[in-house]
Amino acid sequence: MDKILVLDFGGQYDQLIARRIRAANVYAEIKPYNKIDCDKILAGGYKGIVFTGGPNSVYEQTSPRFHPCVLSLGIPILGICYGHQLLSFLAGGEIAPSESGSEYGKTELYVDPHPLFEGVPEKSVCWMSHTDEVKAPPEGFRVIAHTVNCSCAAVADDRHGFYGVQFHPEVTHTEYGNTILKNFLFKICACNADWQMDDVLESTVAKYRAELNDKKVLLALSGGVDSSVAAALLQRAVGENLVCVFVDHGLLRKGEGDLVEQTFAGKFGIRLIRVNAEERFLEKLKGVTDPERKRKIIGREFIRVFEKEAKELGQIDVLAQGTIYPDVIESGKGDSAVIKSHHNVGGLPKHMTFSEIAEPLRDLFKDEVRELGEKLGLPRELVWRQPFPGPGLGVRITGEITAEKLNMLREADAIFREELENCETAQRPNQYFAVLTDTKSVGVMGDGRTYGYVLALRAVSTDDFMTAEWTRLSYELLERVSSRITNEVKGVTRVVYDITSKPPATVEFE
């Protein structure tokens, strides 16, 4: 299988670059620039290298660099933004702040005829985000594109197969970005489009069938996309040797626990142990209002319940986990600021030791995991499930959590989701849910006064959940949802819509 190395210099679009390459059916691997050297690159057998963007200036001593040996490996290189400047810098070019200041946003790009730009019109729109630029390309390089403010928007050294683009071909705002990336992959690196999900499925099943032969495998199934796909995949590989433990903490959405059970125990015939632990969780959460304490309690109880079940199962050889590629990349990068302790229910403590860990999805991005899920025959509700926090509805009830409030929230949330799911998929927000606030308010129904909870609706549009915009839902839809909730859910007197983006707010209320 042909592979491209995405050398990560800290840019915000690194994962996007790898995903675009994989979408063109070429396998791409991301490595932080300081975790790989020229020997390893050679040993990796890569057909091409992409230098990613990054927030630095190459001429600063502390900025991320790479040993110039990378220019002598005989492997084509495409530098993007900072990567473009770094490539020119390593090859002896001159980089300096742009005279016209920063160039940011959609910009007209003028390209010269060149294989990298085959299929790209002479004038198109690209996405720029830079302060520095290549002032003088290195010897052997020539300029092949420009914008009004950037005379060196792309460079080429055809003899060595080195190319640099100041703009971002990986973002959708660059009209012909995909064409440019594909030209690099297929015309310059001569890659074969041999990364196909059918092959991934077959080879992963074969690999785990051989490796886990006769071993007992345990998986903590949450009903989330990753653990669900991992379960379906491993079931194909090891059949009855897979046991899934599904801890239903009672903080799931309406019908969710039953869907998990029907799918895995029913349709897939997987050995599934469902532990209905709502009472136990509610008991521990009694009187607790602090969000971080709630998260900790839910996480701790989850582990206790899971541990107890695992013990009762006797000898287990392998613990399977639904780790996916972004988790692997993130854990290799070090810490970023902790805003909330994103405890993923399913993350297990160190003292639970298993002789082996199986992570069948660790090379896959989320969209690839979903594609695999569809190929495995998982229901669409599970595969296309929107993100749902591990602590579940526990962080969507502000204030104390009670069984009564949970029921109210489940019903209201189901109505909101149902109404939104009647819309075209393309118009649907990336995440949408209801939150039961701790505020009570007066209402009027018939001739009587009511006094009940204020329920908030939240819907956001986002690419990565790091930032998010509140979604401009239509007034008609909001009106329908509000009227259904106040009519159908006893105890809710008022419905409000959250119009705060992230930042400054977070997606979840807690």
Ligand code: XMP
């Ligand atoms: P925030 O609220 O931090 O959410 O803007 C960003 C994304 O993360 C999800 N989220 C969580 N996921 N455990 C999780 O597994 C958590 O404790 C948690 N808190 C937030 C949230 O739903 C959104 O998709």
